[in-house]
Amino acid sequence: MxxxxxxxxxxxxxxxxxxxxxxxxxxxxxxxxxxxxxxxxxxxxxxxxxxxxxxxxxxxxxxxxxxxxxxxxxxxxxxxxxxxxxxxxxxWNILDPTVTDWMTRYAAPNPKVQWEILSFRLDVEPYVAMTAAKRATARDLVAIEEAFEGMARHLYHAPSLEERRLHSDYDVAFHAAIFKATHNIVWAQLSHILRPSIYLLISMSNVSTSDPEASLERHRQVMESIRARRPREAFLAAQAVLEGTAQALGIEPGESTLGRDPGLV
Structure with missing residues (x-):
């Protein structure tokens, strides 16, 4: 050389x-x-x-x-x-992408942050489900159903860690599809912004839940209420899903400011 x-x-x-x-x-x-x-x-x-x-x-x-x-x-x-x-x-600018990234990686042990996220979801998501029940198209229903079927295939008590991860991924996709089914551009975009914080609660509650089949059934009730175009039932079913999340996490959600039975408002 x-x-x-x-x-x-x-x-x-x-x-x-x-x-x-x-x-x-x-x-x-x-x-x-x-x-x-x-x-x-x-x-x-x-x-x-x-x-x-x-x-x-x-x-x-x-x-x-x-x-x-x-x-x-x-x-x-x-x-x-x-x-x-x-x-x-x-x-805190909780919806800033940097903050949501930190939240996903680091917030798991903090009950106060979990409570804040859950309270927000309890205020917002029942109304999102109610709106989806009024506006969802056939394509929206297919997306919701495909996500639900993915959750069912990879139910969280499966022995494989990969299956458990897939269950949480499909769970997030289920909620994102409902946001999209509102056909409101703000709600649709918000689902992308909220995805990390939604994933945080979903992945943790799926670990701690004592009855994954019951959780799956609550999600099915949301899907069927949207499919049948029953807004009030969709609202209440979405509330039940989040109350199940709170129970699995051991969090007292408190009284929701917005998330009340629409029949009583």
């Missing part, structure tokens, strides 16, 4: 090593996990910049850049001379 060829090999080797250099640790991900899991509660101060620099072995500029990610989505606020404090849940 000539000296020239050797030099080319050396340059390629160095470039290859540079390309494979692992990314620096993410302070934003570390703090998001700590906050969403409940280690830091609203009102708590997260570690100071200098402590994060030392812990992660990165410079102050990098730490500030990562903290800015959390500030921009409303999770923490910077207080001059004191540090960074976790804001109240109501201040």
């Amino acid at each position: 000539t000296a020239y060829v050797q030099t080319l090999w050396d340059i390629a080797f160095v470039k290859d090593k540079q390309l494979k250099t692992p990314p620096r640790p993410s302070v934003a991900d570390f703090l998001a996990e700590s906050i969403f899991s409940g280690r830091y509660q609203p009102g708590d101060f997260v570690p100071k910049e200098i402590d994060l620099c030392e812990q992660f072995g990165i410079n102050r500029s990098a730490v500030r850049s990562d903290l800015r990610q959390l500030v921009d989505v409303g999770i923490i606020e910077r207080i001059s001379g004191h540090g960074s404090k976790v804001r109240e849940y109501a201040e």
